[in-house]
Amino acid sequence: MQGLIDRLTALLNDGTVARVLGWKKGDMPYNPEPAIFNSAEELKDFVYDGFCGANLSKMMIEATKLEGKTAVCLKPCDTYSFNQLIREHRVNRDNAYIIGVGCRGKLDIEKIKKDAKGITEISGTELDGQEKVTIKTIYGDKEINYTDALLGRCHVCKGKEHMIADETWGESKDTADQERFEEVQKLEAMTAEERFEFFKNELSKCIRCNACRNVCPACSCRKCVFDNTKFDAQQKANVDSFEEKMFHIIRAFHVAGRCTDCGECSRVCPEGIPLHLFNRKFIKDIDKYYGEFQAGKDPEAQSPLTDFTFEDIEPGERG
Amino acid sequence: MSVNENGEFRPLIVAFCCNWCSYAGADLAGSSRLSYPADVKIIRVPCSGRVNPMFILRAFERGADGVIICGCHPGDCHYSTGNYYARRRMTLLFSMLDYIGVENGRTRVEWCSAAEGAKFSKTMNEFCEKIASLGKNVRLGDLRCKD
Numbered sequence A: 001m002q003g004l005i006d007r008l009t010a011l012l013n014d015g016t017v018a019r020v021l022g023w024k025k026g027d028m029p030y031n032p033e034p035a036i037f038n039s040a041e042e043l044k045d046f047v048y049d050g051f052c053g054a055n056l057s058k059m060m061i062e063a064t065k066l067e068g069k070t071a072v073c074l075k076p077c078d079t080y081s082f083n084q085l086i087r088e089h090r091v092n093r094d095n096a097y098i099i100g101v102g103c104r105g106k107l108d109i110e111k112i113k114k115d116a117k118g119i120t121e122i123s124g125t126e127l128d129g130q131e132k133v134t135i136k137t138i139y140g141d142k143e144i145n146y147t148d149a150l151l152g153r154c155h156v157c158k159g160k161e162h163m164i165a166d167e168t169w170g171e172s173k174d175t176a177d178q179e180r181f182e183e184v185q186k187l188e189a190m191t192a193e194e195r196f197e198f199f200k201n202e203l204s205k206c207i208r209c210n211a212c213r214n215v216c217p218a219c220s221c222r223k224c225v226f227d228n229t230k231f232d233a234q235q236k237a238n239v240d241s242f243e244e245k246m247f248h249i250i251r252a253f254h255v256a257g258r259c260t261d262c263g264e265c266s267r268v269c270p271e272g273i274p275l276h277l278f279n280r281k282f283i284k285d286i287d288k289y290y291g292e293f294q295a296g297k298d299p300e301a302q303s304p305l306t307d308f309t310f311e312d313i314e315p316g317e318r319g
Numbered sequence B: 001m002s003v004n005e006n007g008e009f010r011p012l013i014v015a016f017c018c019n020w021c022s023y024a025g026a027d028l029a030g031s032s033r034l035s036y037p038a039d040v041k042i043i044r045v046p047c048s049g050r051v052n053p054m055f056i057l058r059a060f061e062r063g064a065d066g067v068i069i070c071g072c073h074p075g076d077c078h079y080s081t082g083n084y085y086a087r088r089r090m091t092l093l094f095s096m097l098d099y100i101g102v103e104n105g106r107t108r109v110e111w112c113s114a115a116e117g118a119k120f121s122k123t124m125n126e127f128c129e130k131i132a133s134l135g136k137n138v139r140l141g142d143l144r145c146k147d
């Protein structure tokens, strides 16, 4: 991490960039937060460890409007989101200096908390850290394998190559060990009755906090439909009402073809709702009906929903 | 949904018809004295591409038992390509509805030209029968919208 801080300091000092967008230490050992650093001085709080899951690309929408360049640290998966934002003319590429940071997977604190309560300190989560993470708690020390505490999205990581970067830093490690569409396939194989129960059960937990929307790089509309008081999404309806599902279907639909499957929505949901199951279903359908497409891979590519062919299948047909 | 004097279930069907083809098709059905059930409520839209997925979900929330979208045949869109985009969107939306476990059969897309009055009437008769057999829409409704 020191190497990265040194490099960022140099970039600030020689005037290449006016500020750095990165993560700074949080009030707990496991919650670093996105932050802007305006001087080399401020970088003393900079951190890049296993808990830096937050995707900083959405914050570049505002940061690239500022005077001078902003250096931003992007993990491999974050670079897809950044490309997609370029595609949508939401960020100014010329005002960004992208440092593609290496990644060996990011940690899910909920998994760690399952058998470690009262955490006071966590060590060994840096990029060049150990295979085992040491957790100090008020009840004594615990150890857990780094790979056992990964976020769900890291098990289906799209790869450790940065889709866009001005320079890269750090060695990545492969973490993908699961099929990306496995969960969706499992659901598809159930009966409609079972699926209905499954989603009803999951979605009834939603407290409509809007965190999933606020964090999503694809949800960057200046005026969001869910802020419209006439949408009546602010107040959650009863569990047996369709309104429960409406919010999620509409949100997934609005990002269909643009969602890079960055996994941020599922990561931030305070209720642990597997929101990726909606987005991945759309991605799977798009792949199947309109040809494989990965949003954010190529900033020039046409989104499948703003495109068509004469031979497209008819709605309701099962291809 | 409504119940007629014999206590029989009558579905409420919302049909989004594009101004240039399907709406004119419905007109032709009327002037040719071809009948289609009064359960079908037509909403005229400029193009099938105008149909936001939310229109469909809203119609269900507010009590529709079936929703059908009618547009010009692919290749005949008044705006050249609107129906092609609609086709992709509806494919994904219908698939999603099926995925979350609500009946897929309550939605349908049909291409119907201004000259196809007979097809319009036949499609609506068929769709009404289908929805009547599926019964009342429970899963897609919103309790707050009940009268």
Ligand code: SF4
Residues within 6 Å of the ligand: A053, A075, A076, A077, A078, A103, A104, A105, A106, A153, A154, A155, A156, A157, A158, A159, A160, A175
């Ligand atoms: S999805 Fe891949 S690149 Fe992104 S945080 Fe997880 S392991 Fe790193």
Ligand code: SF4
Residues within 6 Å of the ligand: A205, A206, A207, A208, A209, A210, A211, A212, A213, A268, A269, A270, A271, A272, A273, A275
């Ligand atoms: S983050 Fe989770 S709880 Fe909050 S609105 Fe989204 S789905 Fe609901």
Ligand code: SF4
Residues within 6 Å of the ligand: A212, A215, A216, A217, A218, A219, A255, A258, A259, A260, A261, A262, A263, A264, A265, A266, A276, A279
């Ligand atoms: S919907 Fe979720 S996975 Fe997709 S881009 Fe938004 S935050 Fe990322």
